[in-house]
Amino acid sequence: MPAEGPDDVRGLIESFDAMRTRIDDMLGEKDRMLGAIAHDLRPLLASLRLKAEAVADEAERARMAETIEEMDRTLGDILSFARLGRASEPATRVDLPRWSTR
DSSP: OOOOSSHHHHHHHHHHHHHHHHHHHHHHHHHHHHHHHHHHHHHHHHHHHHHHHTOSOHHHHHHHHHHHHHHHHHHHHHHHHHHTTSOSSOOOOOOOOOOOOO
């Protein structure tokens, strides 16, 4: 938004725009961090699945598989969370009514 008007209004607009930029940057960093975590954990879960299949005790193997699946669901939740908080539609300009100080 163009910073127009009295000094205090221009300062407010500039501060708001700076805050919005910082928030967007932080959300982007959160997305990158969670994506990196998921990228690092997926191969480890696959390795655990393979190792669990080699366990002779069927009950222990089933418990391990259940835990691995729970971890996989949690990882899926983390990835879903990484996608949240971002606008799904582009920003649009809104004409707000001007308020008088009468």
